[in-house]
Amino acid sequence: MFFSGDPSNRKRVDLGGRSSKERDRNKLLEQAKLERNKRLWLRQQNSASLIIQKCFRGRKVVKAERGKAREQFYTTYGKHCERVDSQCFGPDSDFLRELHYFLSPQNASDFSTLVETCSLLSQFAKDSGGILKLFGGSDYLSKHALVDYRVKRLTYACIQAVHHNRYQFKDELLSTYLDSGSSINILLKAAAMLIDPKLPWSCKIVSYLLQQNIYWIFREVVIAGKENLKSEGRVGKVSLMETILALVIAHTGQGNCVCPDIDLQWSFTFQILTIPFVWKIFPYLKEIYVLRGLCQHYLHDMAACTHSYEKVLPADLSVEFPGYACLLGNLLETVGVALARPACPYDMAIDFANVATLLLEVLPPIQTSNKGSREENSTMGEDDMIIDDAPAVVPLSKELKKQISNAIDPRFLLQLTNVLFGTSSLVADSSNDKINDKEAAAVAAACSFLHVTFTILPLERIMTVLAYRTELVSVLWNFMKRCHENQNWSCLSAVSPYLPGDAFGWLLPLAVFCPVYKHMLMIVDNEEFYEQEKPLSLNDIRLLIVILKQDLWQILWLNPVAPMKFNTNTLSLKKHRVEFVQYRVIVVVSELLSQLQDWNNRRQFAHPSNFHADGVNDHFISQAMIENTRAYDILKHAPFLVPFTSRVKLFTSQLAATKERPGSHALFNRSSFKIRRDHILEDAFSQLSTLTEEDLRGVIRVTFIDEFGVEEAGIDGGGIFKDFMENITRAAFDMQYGLFKETIDHLLYPNPGSGMIHEQHLQFFHFLGIILGKAMFEGILVDIPFATFFLSKLKQKHNYLNDLPSLDPELYRHLIFLKRYEGDLAELELYFVIFNNEFGEQTAEELIPGGKNIRVVNDNVITFIHLVANHRLNTQIRQQSSHFLRGFQQLIQKNWIDMFNEHELQLLISGSVDGFDVDDLRSNTNYAGGYNREHYVIDMFWEILKNFSLENQHKFLKFVTGCSRGPLLGFKYLEPLFCIQRAAGSATEEALERLPTSATCMNLLKLPPYRSKEQMEQKLVYAINAEAGFDLS
Secondary structure: OOOOOOHHHOOOOOOOOOOHHHHHHHHHHHHHHHHHHHHHHHHHHHHHHHHHHHHHHHHHHHHHHHHHHHHHHHHHHOOOOOOOOHHHHOOOOOHHHHHHHHOOOOOHHHHHHHHHHHHHHHHHHHHHOOHHHHHHOOOOHHHHHHHHHHHHHHHHHHHHHHHHOOOOOOOOOOOOOOOOOOHHHHHHHHHHHHOOOOOOOHHHHHHHHHHOOHHHHHHHHHHHHHOOOOOOOOOOOOOHHHHHHHHHHOOOOOOOOOOOOOOHHHOHHHHHOOOOOHHHHOHHHHHHHHHOOHHHHHHHHHHOOOOOHHHHOOOOOEOOEOHHHHHHHHHHHHHHHHHOOOOOOHHHHHHHHHHHHHHHHOOOOOOOOOOOOOHHHHHOOOOOEEEOOOOOOOOOOHHHHHHHHHHOOHHHHHHHHHHHHOOOOOOOOOOOOOOOHHHHHHHHHHHHHHHHHHHHOOHHHOHHHHHHOOOHHHHHHHHHHHHHHHOOOHHHHHHOOOOOOOOOOOHHHHHHHHHHHHHHHHHOOHHHHHHOOOOOOHHHHHHHHHHHHHHHHHHHHHOOOOOEEEOOOHHHHHHOHHHHHHHHHHHHHHHHHHHHHHHHHHOOOOOHHHHOOOOOOHHHHHHHOOOOOHHHHHHHHOHHHOOHHHHHHHHHHHHHHHHHOOOOOOOOOEEEEEEEHHHHHHHHHHHHOOOOHHHHHOEEEEEEEOOOOOEOOOOOOOHHHHHHHHHHHHHHOOHHHOOEEEOOOOOEEEOOOHHHOOOOHHHHHHHHHHHHHHHHHOOOOOOOOEOHHHHHHHOOOOOOHHHHHHOOHHHHHHHHHHHOOOOOHHHHOOEOEEEEEEOOEEEEEEOOOOHHHOEOOOOOHHHHHHHHHHHHHHHOOHHHHHHHHHHHOOOOOHHHHOOOOHHHHHHHHHOOOOOOOHHHHHHOEEEEOOOOOOOHHHHHHHHHHHHOOHHHHHHHHHHHHOOOOOOOOOHHHOOOOEEEEEOOOOOOHHHHOOOOEEEOOOOEEEEOOOOOHHHHHHHHHHHHHOOOOOOOO
């Protein structure tokens, strides 16, 4: 057949190779399966309909039968129980059986009937001689099963009726007016009578109520009633709801009670203590909860709970009152009372610490001041990883925050640590004893709780009490010392519920010990630390340095964690618990080691190399030059682990990289200035202040003008600029200029009264910061001895009391006298005021608002001492220091000098104060013009130079290099290397009368071939002392 042009008639071919019959078969099977499922669904639907209909008809019949029973009940006993007598409550009467059959709390008529019944119950109990006789008759024992059943049903019916009508009677639910005849009072009073612990069925009734989740019912009732609660007139009074709760919880944890232990989810703790401020509603219940051991019982159950608390806590009342926070606040109040008791159980303190740790962990941070309580925020870099994989946390109610923060007060912390460590051998120094599980459990619980507390609460509220009123530092140190010596850190991992067993055992102790000891060191004075060796001996501190260094190296280099920054969403902290603890340890251990290094710099008690890690090698140094490497992170967090010389090499490489980086014009920008030697500061200030930051990084050429207005000889190839830098720093930092003052040790710091001398004093400080930064940027050492507390400002650090002796030793002695004064300080008539005396003008300044009216007494003397030290070391020089720092950071980045402490920073600025190593210079010297290493003139020269005085050695170095200090790492790093060149082609008498000359830009000495040592020494001494500028070059 020919092609018709219609493609629809074309035979379809399955390219998969299957026949059309096979496709039709599969389609048929699929269709059959669908029809079969449809028939199954219809059968299930019909079956479900029958069940629903059956249930509905059954309930309808029951409702009708109950209606008939209700009408029959009214006929027999009256609608208002007017035909009910005391015999109706006995075991032989059907009154209660019939009542329970139709009774429905939602039915208004049934509710009235129940109220009338309870009213008659109270009346007949008084008349018949008690509840037991009323219900049990003359032979309770023979019919106790029937009586117990009826009583428990009636008790539950009363409570259930209150629950179902709670919103209708919400004003009466928590009323303390017990004599009122309200319906709610009648029902609650009857329930309280029926569960009296003196009655034989008491335990059975409470057991039944617990099976009905009675605490959940009570929770609903209390929540409904607390909204209309009025505090007036409640003092000393107990509501009926509180009475019933007290009767029910009295059956918990009692050895002779048959009441079952219910699931924690439906317990008193999780249902009642999650109500906000429940102890304000039930103050009497709080006493029972503590005194009868219920607090200890429930804490033990919570500590043994394997579920996450969030899964079993009831629904939050609102976003501002989450259940876990309400539970924590109420628990803290009760535990505070329990801890204050003389014989508070050790096990309860352990359980509380573990439970509170888990609850605190999910709490949003609580701030009480503008200062952040997270010390780690100051050490986090911009490139740190942010952990934020949990939903945003809504802030807590202010009242709830206040409840929690007020509960964890100094007294609470003192009592908790005393209970945990009071009977422990940890307080004693038993370094050879093995650590038992009890000690390890106490340390683990305390450290877990305090670690999370440090994260949540403001540190200023709790650090002082932990440092000075507890034995925490001594206890933790003795524990850590024994674990280190016995290599037994695993004992802590085994008993800690907070961290997994494979985590480092020293993480939690260090996370707590380091910040507390660091806080203590801020207040300890020099005599206590060095002479009295308090709180730790110097031997112990040396061992502590070893432990801290090893552990820090472990988590920074050997087992590193990713750099991370945790936001205020504490749910993420719980999810990344181990990582966060490790990060905190990195921060606090680094800070403590840095502080101990400062103490060591003040008066050496350990070799500086004790702070260096053993694993620092060439590979580490090469890695440290690359950002985002482990070595680079170590330099950022713990630079003291790296030897000083290695850090100087890294610093110089960073400077070189900045000069050579793409886009930098430092190598090409050239600025030329003419400077009068007798007006060097004014000329430099007026000309250099106009330069941009990029120009400052470039080459600056200087031409000096002498006192006669004539340009000095010499072309600036770098040597004249070096001379300029030395001269301007000498002039600017001279005390006579008034910008700087000198300490008793001749160390420089900004003059607090500089504004009284120079109108532009702050601009001058900015300029001097530029000058110092330029000197460091160019690798020029300048002879400026700065005070340590001023160098701290270059690192943007705060100064403390221990820095005061370098500024004002007399004031320091007076403050220490006040600190140790045993009498009544109020008699000294001191106030929170300090007097400043600048240039004979005395001014008074308040240390705190209203300080002139606040007297210094024994309770606030520590605060006064630190405010005085802060004023002298920080406040007085704040403006000058901040402007100096701005200028300095135009050339020197903060992260460059963060690698160095204040002592090392002074070495970077000025080099070593000791004489330079002549042998080092000789081994790194080149020769030209006919001289060589063995030439007799060269031998004479080195012998003369070696015998020079220290002063002449520095003068010689300035003569040939332009700087009186040698390179920090030795003359190997002098650029270019020192060179001695023969100055005269022939040794004629005229040539030998010439003085030695130099080219400082080339570090070159032009030395004539003198014949005698005496002649050479005479000419050298004359040349280096001539101070002829560059006329001898």
